[in-house]
Structure formats: structure tokens, C-alpha cells
Amino acid sequence: MAYEIDFMGLRLKNAVVVAAGPWASDGASIQKCIDAGAAAVITETILMEESSYYGPRMYYRDGEMLSLSLYGHKSIEEWEAEVERVHKKDSVLICSIRGASPSEIAYIAKRTERLGADALQLDIFAPMDATIEQINLQPGKLYDLTRAVVESVGVPVMVRLPYNMSATSAYIRELERAGVSAISAIESLRGLSGVDLERRRALMPTFGGYTGRHIRPVSLAATATLSQLTNCQICGVGGVENHLNILEFIMLGAVTAQLGSVIMRDGYGVIGEAARELEAWMRAHGCESYGEIRGAALSSLQPYEQLPAVRHQSRLAAPCGDAACLRCVKGCMYGALAFEDGAVQNHPSRCTGCGFCVARCPKGLLSLTAAE
Amino acid sequence: MNIREIAKLANVSIATVSRVVNRPEVVLPETREHVLEIMREHSYTLPPARSGKGGRTGNILLLAPDGGNMLEQRLMAGLESVAGPKGYVITLCNTHGDAAELQRLLQFGIDQRCSGVVISGGATTPADILHFAEAQVPFVLVGNSPAAANNNTCYINTEEGAYRMARHLLEMERRRLALLCGKGLPGLEAAVRAGLDGAFREAGLSHEWPGRLLYAEDSVRSGYRAASDLLIGEMPDAVFATSDELALGLIGGLQARGLAVPADIAVTGFSDSPVSGVFSPALTTIEQPTYKLGMVAARMLFDLIDVVVPDAVPQEIVLLPKLKIRASCGNRKPISTLFE
Numbered sequence: 001m002a003y004e005i006d007f008m009g010l011r012l013k014n015a016v017v018v019a020a021g022p023w024a025s026d027g028a029s030i031q032k033c034i035d036a037g038a039a040a041v042i043t044e045t046i047l048m049e050e051s052s053y054y055g056p057r058m059y060y061r062d063g064e065m066l067s068l069s070l071y072g073h074k075s076i077e078e079w080e081a082e083v084e085r086v087h088k089k090d091s092v093l094i095c096s097i098r099g100a101s102p103s104e105i106a107y108i109a110k111r112t113e114r115l116g117a118d119a120l121q122l123d124i125f126a127p128m129d130a131t132i133e134q135i136n137l138q139p140g141k142l143y144d145l146t147r148a149v150v151e152s153v154g155v156p157v158m159v160r161l162p163y164n165m166s167a168t169s170a171y172i173r174e175l176e177r178a179g180v181s182a183i184s185a186i187e188s189l190r191g192l193s194g195v196d197l198e199r200r201r202a203l204m205p206t207f208g209g210y211t212g213r214h215i216r217p218v219s220l221a222a223t224a225t226l227s228q229l230t231n232c233q234i235c236g237v238g239g240v241e242n243h244l245n246i247l248e249f250i251m252l253g254a255v256t257a258q259l260g261s262v263i264m265r266d267g268y269g270v271i272g273e274a275a276r277e278l279e280a281w282m283r284a285h286g287c288e289s290y291g292e293i294r295g296a297a298l299s300s301l302q303p304y305e306q307l308p309a310v311r312h313q314s315r316l317a318a319p320c321g322d323a324a325c326l327r328c329v330k331g332c333m334y335g336a337l338a339f340e341d342g343a344v345q346n347h348p349s350r351c352t353g354c355g356f357c358v359a360r361c362p363k364g365l366l367s368l369t370a371a372e
Numbered sequence: 373m374n375i376r377e378i379a380k381l382a383n384v385s386i387a388t389v390s391r392v393v394n395r396p397e398v399v400l401p402e403t404r405e406h407v408l409e410i411m412r413e414h415s416y417t418l419p420p421a422r423s424g425k426g427g428r429t430g431n432i433l434l435l436a437p438d439g440g441n442m443l444e445q446r447l448m449a450g451l452e453s454v455a456g457p458k459g460y461v462i463t464l465c466n467t468h469g470d471a472a473e474l475q476r477l478l479q480f481g482i483d484q485r486c487s488g489v490v491i492s493g494g495a496t497t498p499a500d501i502l503h504f505a506e507a508q509v510p511f512v513l514v515g516n517s518p519a520a521a522n523n524n525t526c527y528i529n530t531e532e533g534a535y536r537m538a539r540h541l542l543e544m545e546r547r548r549l550a551l552l553c554g555k556g557l558p559g560l561e562a563a564v565r566a567g568l569d570g571a572f573r574e575a576g577l578s579h580e581w582p583g584r585l586l587y588a589e590d591s592v593r594s595g596y597r598a599a600s601d602l603l604i605g606e607m608p609d610a611v612f613a614t615s616d617e618l619a620l621g622l623i624g625g626l627q628a629r630g631l632a633v634p635a636d637i638a639v640t641g642f643s644d645s646p647v648s649g650v651f652s653p654a655l656t657t658i659e660q661p662t663y664k665l666g667m668v669a670a671r672m673l674f675d676l677i678d679v680v681v682p683d684a685v686p687q688e689i690v691l692l693p694k695l696k697i698r699a700s701c702g703n704r705k706p707i708s709t710l711f712e
Binding site: 048049075076077080081084085087100101102103104107111113114115116129130131132133 | 384385386387388391398399400450453454457458529536661663664667668671687688689690691692694710711712
């Protein structure tokens with residue numbers, strides 16, 4: 001059974017999209033993504049003036065990745081020759097493009113359509129390099145920019161939004177009015193890796209784009225928020241590492257999701273693995289199409305104000321005398337847990353039911369129950 | 373049957389169909405066979421593209437009012453970055469802003485069978501290119517000139533740059549803003565003044581920019597001399613110079629007369645010359661992306677030379693300048709973000 005997806009009017013053979021990045025920076029690397037089984041590959045961002053190599057530009061620590069440069073290093077003319085040599089087979093090529101004015105980005109859009117893009121992603125909110133001021137301040141300017149692209153090309157257009165804009169209806173209305181086919185979210189976060197205290201210097205010479213699993217809660221929330229705010233198709237991006245993450249995004253309303261920096265961390269093999277595991281999961285759960293699960297988890301979400309006012313209390317299932325741990329005691333801000341007489345003591349009357357001790361207990365001894 | 377339909381049937385891009393005919397060596401063999409097969413099936417032959425240089429010389433003329441100007445040279449470097457790899461050469465010729473000289477050089481372009489001409493400058497009029505346009509030599513205009521409408525044109529949005537600089541100076545609480553405007557640069561003064569007006573209007577200060585206006589030749593020396601003119605009459609608390617050369621010269625002149633920049637008076641530039649970042653005080657300026665503009669001009673020109681889109685309507689591509697906040701405006705914070 002094939003689990004095909006209609007994304008922006010294009011037929012995707014699975015839900016795995018490769019994000020814009022150095023893993024798709026020329027014909028050969030795009031081919032690796034396609035051969036690994038990606039349904040769609042987004043090129044590294046194509047600009048009017050390609051960026052030069054600056055190094056070091058990758059900062060990595062404990063699964064966190066920060067990059068100073070998210071744009072491509074090939075000229076439009078070089079891209080034409082690169083794409084010419086790609087066997088697309090049954091995959092889709094999406095060109096990521098950036099330009100600061102409507103006429104500039106429209107021109108790049110036309111050129112990339114001509115070189116064989118099946119769709120475009122506008123990457124106009126990257127957190128490093130110059131900020132395109134107008135589109136950040138005025139929703140109408142975002143309309144002008146995206147409309148110029150939509151009017152210039154025959155292929156579908158997707159816009160990648162930063163997390164704050166994906167929760168701001170004023171900007172989303174303008175994208176809908178401009179006729180975009182999909183919204184991807186989130187753009188990487190602006191980050192700094194730290195400060196060398198002895199030398200009193202930042203560890204990076206400028207801001208970078210922060211990606212990786214740590215930003216996934218932000219991108220999941222963006223997808224869920226977008227699901228409420230727009231009828232455009234949604235493409236989740238940000239901290240997507242495997243098939244389970246892709247399914248999370250789909251259940252929050254995304255049509256598909258993008259694998260990005262994980263490819264750089266673990267290799268191109270993650271693409272094929274995600275595609276195979278997705279299919280296996282769908283089969284094992286008796287699903288015939290992604291439509292059955294798309295947005296399935298949204299109904300479990302409600303506004304904070306509408307959360308039922310049920311009081312919970314924590315309960316200790318068995319005595320615990322682990323004086324070396326005390327995670328629950330240290331973490332209880334309400335005095336409901338204390339270490340007395342050589343054991344953790346529970347004072348349910350003081351418990352406000354926050355659940356933190358339950359999450360932190362390494363032995364699973366604590367649980368929450370509804371208060372009487 | 374046209375090229376678009378063939379591309380659609382073969383499930384390839386239009387560019388691929390064109391390359392199958394014009395540069396088959398760069399196309400994957402099976403793709404080439406597939407496209408040729410579809411073309412044979414539909415008895416389609418690509419109209420004779422002006423492949424190669426089409427009997428022309430491979431020379432592109434860049435006509436500029438002042439070829440010694442740094443911005444024109446960056447423009448040329450940008451042009452060359454696109455044209456060079458295609459085997460074309462760029463020749464820079466000065467028009468000195470003279471209409472007769474422009475006519476002579478345009479005629480030279482026709483007579484020498486140049487592959488294309490880039491006409492730079494803000495003063496080009498429709499009459500200037502009327503005769504030349506009939507000669508069917510591909511050309512692109514650079515600069516927001518009176519001839520921009522109905523011709524392929526690209527330029528930097530000067531007004532937006534001026535607006536951003538003026539807004540920044542107002543944010544730095546410099547309100548008595550004087551303009552030191554370079555002479556002989558048509559269209560520049562009007563665009564800059566429009567930007568200044570916009571910033572003052574938006575700040576709710578006045579309908580129009582109310583400050584002093586001084587003119588000078590566009591050079592370091594003239595900027596230096598302008599300092600003495602500035603000291604006569606009411607002193608502004610900031611001077612917006614329309615080029616870095618003027619700004620750097622002015623700062624030198626003010627310092628020689630015992631004034632401190634920016635403590636006594638702020639000075640800003642408008643072209644981001646290489647020295648403006650290492651000069652003291654480091655010059656706050658507007659980066660004009662003229663290298664990129666050269667790339668745009670070259671691409672627009674090759675779209676015409678290669679007849680990529682038959683009967684295409686003239687295009688206008690506008691680039692945004694970037695505000696580079698350094699120290700001469702009174703700023704004391706290290707700034708690491710640019711705004712485009």
C-alpha cells in the first residue's frame with residue numbers, strides 16, 4: 001500500500017521532506033536525498049548574490065546545532081547546471097529562495113522555476129544576516145513580497161515563518177490573500193552558543209540559526225497554532241528527527257514535515273529510515289491514508305482558560321529512602337514532599353497537583369490522582 | 373506545439389528542453405533522449421536560438437557617468453561575475469554625464485556589434501535611447517532614470533535608504549539635520565529629500581524635512597571644504613552626506629576646526645566605502661548593493677541575449693539598501709544586525 005500525499009497539488013510518495021540546508025547544496029547532495037527515499041527535497045537557499053564561505057560557521061554541543069550561514073553558496077547559473085544532472089525519479093524538487101524586495105525575489109522565483117523547481121519555499125525570515133525589515137513590521141509588505149512571487153510563477157509557493165509569526169493572524173491572512181499554497185514553520189531560532197567567561201568573548205562572532213531537537217516543542221506548537229489559524233497546508237520543520245516526530249506533526253495538523261539538521265548529525269540514512277518506518281507504523285496501525293490521522297490530536301488541545309479546574313494530588317506508591325536522589329523533594333515548591341526520618345514523606349494536603357515530582361521520579365513511585 | 377508544451381509532455385523544465393538543443397553535453401543522456409523523442413513525436417524543432425554569441429563580439433559595454441566612482445566599479449565587478457563565466461568581457465566607458473557622448477558610445481556599441489549594453493546613471497531619458505533601441509542590441513538600464521519605464525531597468529531604492537538613515541538619526545535624537553548633497557548626480561537629491569521628508573513626517577515632526585541643504589562636488593576634498601560652509605549660520609546636530617567620500621572629508625574638515633564627531637555633530641555616509649568601517653569614528657552609512665545590482669543587470673541582459681522568454685515585457689528590479697550603524701551617528705552600542 002502506498003501512502004501518497006497531496007501537497008500543494010504535488011504528489012508526494014511519502015511524508016518525508018528534506019529541509020533547506022547544506023545537505024541539499026548541489027546536484028550530488030540532492031541526489032543523495034532522493035536516492036535515500038525523500039519524497040521532496042528543498043534546495044539550500046538560492047539568492048541573487050550567493051553567500052561566500054565563512055568559517056567556522058557550525059557550532060555543535062549536546063545535540064544543539066547553531067549555524068551562522070543558512071544560505072547557499074552557488075550562483076543561480078551554477079544551480080542550473082547542478083539541477084540538470086539530478087535524476088528526480090518520483091521525487092519533487094522545491095527551491096528555497098530569498099530576496100529582499102518583491103521584484104528581486106520574483107526574478108529569482110522565475111529563474112528557479114525555469115531551472116526545474118516543482119515548487120518554491122520562500123526563506124525570508126532567516127535569523128542571521130540582514131533582517132528584511134519591512135516584512136517583519138508590516139503585514140502588507142509580506143503580502144507584496146509573496147504576491148510578487150505567486151504572480152510570477154506557475155508552481156506552488158510555500159512560505160517559511162518564524163515561530164512568532166506563525167501565531168500572528170495578521171501575517172497569515174496576508175499570505176492567504178497572496179495565494180500561497182502552504183506555510184512551513186518554524187524558521188530556526190536566533191541563537192548564541194555561549195560566552196567564554198575568561199576571555200569575556202561570545203563563543204560565536206555573530207548570531208546563528210538554532211536548530212535541532214531542542215526546538216521541536218516550539219515547532220510542534222507552531223504547527224498546532226497554524227492549524228487553528230489557516231486553511232493553507234502546513235509543513236512542520238524544526239527539530240524533526242525521525243518518523244515518530246513526523247507523525248506528531250501530522251497529528252497536530254501538518255501535511256508533511258521536514259528533516260533538517262539531523263541529516264548532518266546522523267547521515268543521509270535517516271531519510272530512508274524515516275520513510276520506511278512511517279510506512280511500517282501506518283500499516284501496523286491499520287491506517288490507509290494520512291488523512292485518517294491528520295490533525296487527530298488537535299481535539300485534545302484547548303485554550304488555557306478552558307482547562308477543567310480539577311485539583312490533583314500526588315501519591316507515593318511505595319516508601320522511598322533514597323537520600324541521594326531527592327529530586328521530588330527539591331522540586332516541590334509547596335512543601336508537599338519532605339525527607340524526614342530517613343524517608344520521603346508525602347503531605348497531600350499541601351500538594352497543588354503540579355505533577356513535577358511525577359515527571360522527575362526516576363523510579364516511577366509518584367502518581368497524580370484527582371483530589372477528593 | 374511550443375517549448376512550454378514540450379517541456380510539460382517530457383516532464384522537464386523549459387530550460388532543459390532549451391539545453392537539449394543548445395548545450396546537449398550538460399544534460400543527462402537519458403533525459404536528452406527522452407526530450408528528443410517527444411520532440412520527434414510532435415515534429416517540434418526549437419526555433420534557432422541566438423546560441424553562442426550569435427555573430428556578436430561577446431563584448432558588453434558598460435556606459436557610466438563616472439567610471440572612477442567606487443559604486444560603478446562594484447557594479448562592473450558584479451556584471452563580470454555573471455558575464456565572465458559565460459565567456460563575455462565587459463568594457464567600461466565614461467559618458468561624463470554628457471548626452472552627446474552617450475550617443476557616440478551607443479553608436480559605437482551598434483557599429484562594433486557588441487553583444488549587449490548596460491547604461492548606468494540616473495539621467496537617461498527616453499530620447500537618449502530612442503535611436504539605439506531600434507538597433508536591436510540587447511540593453512539594460514541601471515538607475516531609476518526618466519527612461520526606466522518601458523525598458524528593462526534595475527536600481528537601488530535610494531529613497532528607502534535615505535528614509536532609513538534619517539529615521540535612524542531621529543532615533544538618535546538628532547533633529548537639526550543638514551543634507552550635504554553631491555553635485556552632478558541626477559535624481560539623487562530628489563530621492564534623498566523624499567526619504568528625509570518621509571522620516572520627518574512619520575516622526576510627526578514636520579510635513580517636510582526642514583534642514584539646511586549644502587551642495588558639493590562628490591569628493592573627499594569637497595567634503596573637507598564643506599566644513600567651513602557648515603560653520604557659517606545655524607549649526608546642525610547631524611549631517612547626512614550623500615556619499616562616504618563627502619562624509620569622510622567633512623569629518624576631517626570638522627575635526628581640523630576643533631569639532632568632535634559625533635559628540636558635537638553627527639555625520640553619516642551613503643555608500644559604504646571600504647575605508648568607512650576602519651576610519652575613526654567608524655562611519656554610519658548605507659550599503660548600496662551595487663555588486664548585486666551588477667549581477668541583476670547581467671542576468672536581465674542575458675535573458676535578452678539568450679532570448680529566454682520570447683516577447684517578454686520589460687522588467688523592473690529594485691534592490692533594497694542596508695543601513696550600517698557604526699559610530700559617527702552617535703551610536704555607542706556594538707551592532708551586529710543589519711536591516712535590509
